[in-house]
Amino acid sequence: MTESVIEARNIFAGYGNADVLRDLSLSVGPGCFAGLRGPNGAGKSTFLKLCLGMIPSRAGLITVLGEKPGSAAFRQILFRIGYVPQNTAGGSLPVTVREAAAMGRYGKAGFLRPLSRRDWELVDAALEAAGIGELSGCRVQELSGGQCQRTAIARSLAMEAELLLLDEPTASLDAGGRAELLRLIGRLRKERRLTVVMASHDTEALSECEIIYRFEGGKASGELSCA
16 A cells, blocks of 8 residues: 555644644545645644644644654655745845745755755756746746745755645636646646645635545545545
8 A cells, every 4th residue: 555645643733722623634645636625714724834843733643754744754854845835925035036946955955055066957947847947037026926936836846845735826826827827736746746735715726636625623524536
């Protein structure tokens, strides 16, 4: 049996003394495109943060790429996970698109050593794969919402991530931008054999998923099955 990329069993987790996730269980297999849907506050973003080790679980068991999030062993494989948060605006740092994408490479190469020629080749290849190679010299503050999302995805590709976690990636995009981003995600899944987990309210975006987990009352129920 193929090991799941994400395996959660009877998870309780939240903030302060309040549990947002209550007895939640779900599984995501290799190469799957999984969607998380549900109302605001249902725990979709909380679950993604749990997968990244940003918050701990209070009870239950969760493994991501075979390791427990937050553990020392998990921190050693964190570079294998790409994360695109809800807000991917350029921020205040005066960096170029190429430099922003290169931050993902530091996650794998190590922040204490300069990037090699090979590292920069991977960064440039990631920008091309994300469809923004011509923007490499632009400042991130000059980008549109869709271009910011593509830069964040390029950062994950530069890491050579195996798992991509997306939090409302189409929320700030118009219809054309949403369609382009979904085509990009679909192409990258096939070319790079990525496993993708996407939290979204976007019905059109979720229609591309192979399995959809409905978050409600702190739990998750699967609505479709991975092929």
